[in-house]
Every structure is written in C-alpha cells, then in structure tokens.
Amino acid sequence: MPELYPTFLLCVYGFFSSLRPYEPFLTAFLMGPDKNLTETQVVNEIYPIWTYSYLVLLFPIFLATDYLCYKPVLILQAASFLITYSMLIKAQGVLAMQLLEFFFGLATATEVAYYSYIYSVVEPAQYQRVTGYCRSVTLLGSAAGCLAGQLLVSVARVSLLSLVVITLVSAVVAFVAPWFLPVTSKSLFFHKSAVVEEGTAHQTSRSAMKGADDSENKVPLNIEDVITEVALKLQLQSLKVPVASEVNQNQRGGDGSGPTEVLRILWDDFLQCYSCRPLLAWSVWWALSTCGYFQVINYTQALWENIRPSQDFAIYNGYVEALATLLGALAAFGVGYVPVSWAVWGELALWVFSMLMAASVYVMDIVKNIWVCYGAYVLFRATYMLLITIATYQIAASLSMQRYALVFGVNTFVALLLQSLLTLAVVDNATLGLDVYVQFFIYGSYFAVIAVVFLVAGLYKLGARRRSKPKGPADSGGETESDSLDRDSPLLGNIDGISKT
Numbered sequence: 149m150p151e152l153y154p155t156f157l158l159c160v161y162g163f164f165s166s167l168r169p170y171e172p173f174l175t176a177f178l179m180g181p182d183k184n185l186t187e188t189q190v191v192n193e194i195y196p197i198w199t200y201s202y203l204v205l206l207f208p209i210f211l212a213t214d215y216l217c218y219k220p221v222l223i224l225q226a227a228s229f230l231i232t233y234s235m236l237i238k239a240q241g242v243l244a245m246q247l248l249e250f251f252f253g254l255a256t257a258t259e260v261a262y263y264s265y266i267y268s269v270v271e272p273a274q275y276q277r278v279t280g281y282c283r284s285v286t287l288l289g290s291a292a293g294c295l296a297g298q299l300l301v302s303v304a305r306v307s308l309l310s311l312v313v314i315t316l317v318s319a320v321v322a323f324v325a326p327w328f329l330p331v332t333s334k335s336l337f338f339h340k341s342a343v344v345e346e347g348t349a350h351q352t353s354r355s356a357m358k359g360a361d362d363s364e365n366k367v368p369l370n371i372e373d374v375i376t377e378v379a380l381k382l383q384l385q386s387l388k389v390p391v392a393s394e395v396n397q398n399q400r401g402g403d404g405s406g407p408t409e410v411l412r413i414l415w416d417d418f419l420q421c422y423s424c425r426p427l428l429a430w431s432v433w434w435a436l437s438t439c440g441y442f443q444v445i446n447y448t449q450a451l452w453e454n455i456r457p458s459q460d461f462a463i464y465n466g467y468v469e470a471l472a473t474l475l476g477a478l479a480a481f482g483v484g485y486v487p488v489s490w491a492v493w494g495e496l497a498l499w500v501f502s503m504l505m506a507a508s509v510y511v512m513d514i515v516k517n518i519w520v521c522y523g524a525y526v527l528f529r530a531t532y533m534l535l536i537t538i539a540t541y542q543i544a545a546s547l548s549m550q551r552y553a554l555v556f557g558v559n560t561f562v563a564l565l566l567q568s569l570l571t572l573a574v575v576d577n578a579t580l581g582l583d584v585y586v587q588f589f590i591y592g593s594y595f596a597v598i599a600v601v602f603l604v605a606g607l608y609k610l611g612a613r614r615r616s617k618p619k620g621p622a623d624s625g626g627e628t629e630s631d632s633l634d635r636d637s638p639l640l641g642n643i644d645g646i647s648k649t
Contacts, residue, residue, distance in 0.1 A: 151270035155278045157325045158266055159285040161222070164322035165229060166289030169297030170236075170311040172465035175449035176458035177308040183240065191450045191584060192577040194245045199442070199571045201253030203564040209257040210557055211410070217333060218268060221261035222326040228255035230323055233316040237309070268332040287477065291470045293318075298466025417554050430539045431559050433498050433602065437505070438563035440594050441532050443570060443587075444509060448525055450584045456518040464522070472526045476533030492613075494542065495606030498535065499599050505531050506595035513588035570594075 170177065177183065178190045185194070213221045228251050235248040266278050293315075300306040300314075422428050449465065456463060508528035512521045543555060574582050574590055582590075 151266075151274050151278055154266065154269045154329055155281055157329050158262065158278075158282050161226070161322050161325035162262065162282055162286035163289035164318045164325075165226065166286050167293040167296075167318040168290070168315045169293050169300060169466075170308065170315045172294050172297055172449070172469045173301065173308050173311060173458070173463070175453050176463065176465075177236075177312065178245065179453060180308060180459065182309050183245070185242065185245070187450060187453070187584070188577070188581070189242050190245075191447060192575055192581045193242055194249055195446055196571045196576050197246045197249035198253045198256070198446070199564065199568050201250045202256050203561070203568045205254055205257040206561055206564060207557070209254075210260055211407075213258070213261045213264065217331070218261045218265040219326060219329055219331055221258050222265060222329065225255050225258035225261060226319070226323040226326055228252070228258065229319040230316070233312060233319050236312050237316065265329070265332070269330055287473070291473045294466045294470040294473065296466075298464060298470070301466070302462065302464070414554055418558065421555050422558075427543055427555070429495065429605065430542045431555065433502075433598070434536070434539045434543070434559045435562040435566065436598050436601075437502065437532065437535065437595070438560070439566035439570060440505075440591055440598070442563070442567050443591050443594075444525075444528060447575070447584060447587060448512070451512060451588060452518065452521065454584055455516055455521055468522045468525060472529040475526060475530040479530045479534040479537075482534075492610075493606075494538075495602045495609055497538075499603040499606055501531050501535050502595055502599035502602060506592050506599060509588055509592035509595060513585055513592060 175190060178185045178194070179187060209221065232248055232252045232255060235244060235251070239245065239248060262282075266282060270278055297311050300311060301308070422431070452463065452465065505528055508524040508531070511524040512528075515521065515524075543559075572579055574580055574587055
C-alpha cells in the first residue's frame with residue numbers, strides 16, 4: 149500500500165501538532181506570574197494580532213502551498229509552531245507576545261498544506277479512507293491535549309509553564325515528520341500536467357470518487373473543520389450523492405500556469421460560483437457566523453478569568469474544551485441522519501439555531517456563574533458545529549475540486565476580514581478597547597442580527613414558494629421558477645435531491 153507511509157507520517161504530524169495541553173489555559177498563563185500581563189494587554193493588544201496576521205497571510209499562503217507543492221509549507225508550519233511555543237516559554241513583554249501571535253497566525257494559515265498534501269500522493273480511490281485517518285487523529289490529538297492539560301493541572305498540580313514545555317516537546321516530535329514525506333510535483337493550479345486521454349473505466353471511477361475529492365481541497369478554519377469534514381464524508385457516503393461533472397477541466401492549462409493565469413481562473417470561477425443563490429445564501433451564513441464564532445472562542449478564556457480568576461480558584465477549562473469538541477463531533481455526525489429538506493427550510497433553521505447561539509453568548513455574558521458559562525459555551529460550540537456541517541455539505545456536495553478550494557477559501561477570507569473589522573472596532577486599544585463583558589454583549593447581539601436576517605430570508609422564500617405554487621392538479625412539487633433554476637444549475641446539480649434523505 150504506497151499510501152500507507154505518507155498517511156502514517158501525516159497522522160503522526162497531525163496528532164502531535166494538535167496535542168496542546170496549554171491551550172485551554174493560555175489566558176490564565178499570560179495573566180499569571182510567569183508573564184504578569186494585564187487583562188487589557190492580553191485581550192486588547194496581544195490577541196488581535198492573530199486575527200490580523202491570519203487574514204493577511206491566508207491568500208498568499210494558499211497560493212504558495214500550491215506553487216511549492218505542499219511539503220515546504222508543511223515544514224514552515226511545523227517551524228512556526230516551534231517558534232511560537234519557544235517564545236511562549238522564554239519571551240516577556242507585550243511586543244514579544246504580539247510577535248508570537250504573528251507566528252501562530254502563520255501556523256494557522258499554513259494548515260491548508262496539511263489538509264491537501266495527502267491528495268497529491270494517493271489514488272482517488274483512497275481519498276476517503278486516508279481523510280478519515282488524518283482528520284480523526286488530529287481531532288483525537290486536540291481533545292487529548294485539552295484533557296491531559298486539565299488532568300495535569302487538577303490532579304498532578306503541574307504548573308502552567310510546564311504545560312507549555314510539554315506542548316513544545318510535542319511540537320518537536322511533530323517537526324520531524326514532514327521532512328520524511330515524499331516530494332510531490334502535483335498541484336491544483338501552477339504545475340498542472342497536460343490532460344491525457346482517459347478511458348471509460350477511469351472516467352467512471354473518477355466520477356464515483358469525485359465527491360470525496362471535492363470535499364477535501366479547502367482552506368480549513370481550525371480544528372472544528374476536522375469534525376466538519378469527517379461528517380461530510382459520512383453524509384456523502386450514506387446519501388450516495390450524485391456529483392456534477394467537472395467544468396471545462398481541459399481549458400485550465402497545460403504543463404503549468406503563471407500567476408496571471410491562475411488569478412484569471414480564480415476570478416472566473418468566483419463569478420460563476422457566487423452567481424448561484426443557494427450557494428451564496430449558505431456562504432453568507434458561513435462567513436458571518438464564523439466571524440462571530442472566532443471572536444467568542446478567542447476571548448472566552450478572558451471572560452472565564454473575570455468570572456473565576458485562576459489565581460484564586462481551580463479552573464476546569466480543559467474539561468470544557470474537550471467536552472465541547474466531542475459534543476460538536478457528535479452533533480456533526482448526527483446531522484447527516486436528520487430527514488430535513490434544507491433547500492426549503494435552511495434559512496429558517498439558520499434563524500432558530502443562530503438565535504440559540506445568540507442566547508448562549510448572552511447567558512455567558514450576563515450570568516456571572518462559571519458553571520452556567522461553561523454550559524452555555526459547550527452549547528454554543530456544538531450548535532455551530534451542527535450548522536457548519538450542514539453549510540459545508542450544502543456548498544460542497546456538487547462543486548469541482550478547484551471551485552471547492554475557491555469557495556471555502558473565499559468564505560474563510562471574508563470571515564477573517566469581518567473578524568478583523570470587528571476586532572479593530574471593539575477589541576483593539578487603537579479604537580474602543582472595550583472590556584470583555586461589553587464585547588460579549590456585542591457578540592450576542594451580532595448573532596441575533598444574523599438570526600433576524602435569515603428569519604426574513606426564510607419567510608420571504610416560503611412566501612415566494614406559496615405565491616408561485618400552481619393551483620391546478622398538475623402541480624406535483626410546488627416549486628418556484630427560482631427553485632427550478634437552482635435545481636438545474638450546472639454548478640450545484642440537483643441540490644434539492646441532495647438535501648433530502
């Protein structure tokens with residue numbers, strides 16, 4: 149099995165790079181005796197740098213990953229983790245911590261190399277299997293790191309600095325793995341091989357496996373996308389979704405494409421993708437909600453620190469993060485078996501669940517009880533994972549590989565752009581620099597606005613369907629003209645059929 153060796157190395161890298169026992173206690177560590185930073189410095193001056201750097205680096209790293217054929221970018225990510233954790237141990241002061249956040253933003257942006265390398269070295273028939281291996285082990289590493297950190301703090305009374313040291317050791321182990329990965333010359337845009345004649349049997353095989361191929365080449369958000377993608381694989385497999393054929397692949401160049409040609413291809417695909425209304429609606433929710441989600445998870449520890457200071461009380465952040473991750477995985481897996489026509493009820497479902505997320509954030513902000521806050525946080529993350537899985541499936545089920553990468557990359561970029569603007573407006577000391585309680589009230593209101601937007605959209609859509617429904621006996625489906633157009637779209641294929649179980 150030629151794919152066994154690179155898959156094993158990627159699993160080793162994914163597990164140890166995700167094993168971060170310090171992560172649930174980062175805010176407590178920075179505000180504790182080791183770094184002695186104030187809440188204002190941590191929340192309003194240091195944390196925003198990650199958002200800005202992630203936004204600035206995302207698109208260049210996306211193109212560099214394709215141009216350099218993955219492996220060098222994987223090594224860059226591993227080195228970025230080493231620099232981040234080394235600085236977290238040794239460096240002192242606000243400026244040093246801001247530089248640390250930049251390197252962590254670089255490591256986050258380069259995750260695209262990890263999630264796409266494997267598809268350049270294995271056959272399409274193995275995509276689904278190796279995806280399950282690599283992404284499941286990454287999820288396991290994240291959950292294990294949170295749980296181990298909490299046990300070490302609560303049971304073994306290990307210092308928070310020791311947790312950072314353990315994370316650095318784990319990153320050193322992860323750093324070794326990418327160097328032994330096979331070199332690949334395949335890429336999505338820059339180093340495309342000339343299109344060759346393909347037999348009928350190969351064409352059939354490619355069509356059968358295309359659903360798995362399409363759903364892997366994305367720019368991931370963070371560890372939660374691991375859960376999303378595994379759930380997506382199960383849904384595509386269980387529903388046996390028919391996937392639309394690739395669009396004009398033979399027109400995408402010969403042995404290679406220059407930067408201008410690559411940008412032209414991306415722009416043409418962008419216009420085609422976002423002219424489809426169902427895809428646009430789900431992408432709007434994706435970008436808006438992911439922006440708010442990032443803000444909540446980035447600053448939750450600061451809120452917890454205000455409610456229950458780690459210097460005075462025992463904290464249980466690790467248990468909460470591990471539980472939220474596992475419940476999010478369960479919600480993501482379970483959504484594939486819910487018999488709902490998302491094409492009809494999607495907007496109203498987004499309204500209901502967005503209101504639930506808004507209520508969770510309001511509870512975290514208003515109720516000054518750490519256990520209630522923990523519970524609301526778990527509910528918030530599980531709800532987001534449920535919805536992001538649905539959005540992933542609705543967007544990705546019928547997109548070609550190139551368009552999948554583009555759509556999810558654009559959605560992520562827009563989410564980061566909105567997050568940067570939100571951070572600059574309410575968090576950064578250069579502007580308002582609001583305290584964490586006011587911030588969370590704004591985040592709750594933000595999700596409430598999202599809910600109202602999709603309530604209006606859902607009611608409008610139902611009203612349009614009812615008004616356009618023929619009144620004669622010939623009416624068998626009650627579809628509107630827009631539904632028919634969406635269903636026949638060459639971009640998405642039969643989206644209604646995909647959505648119904």
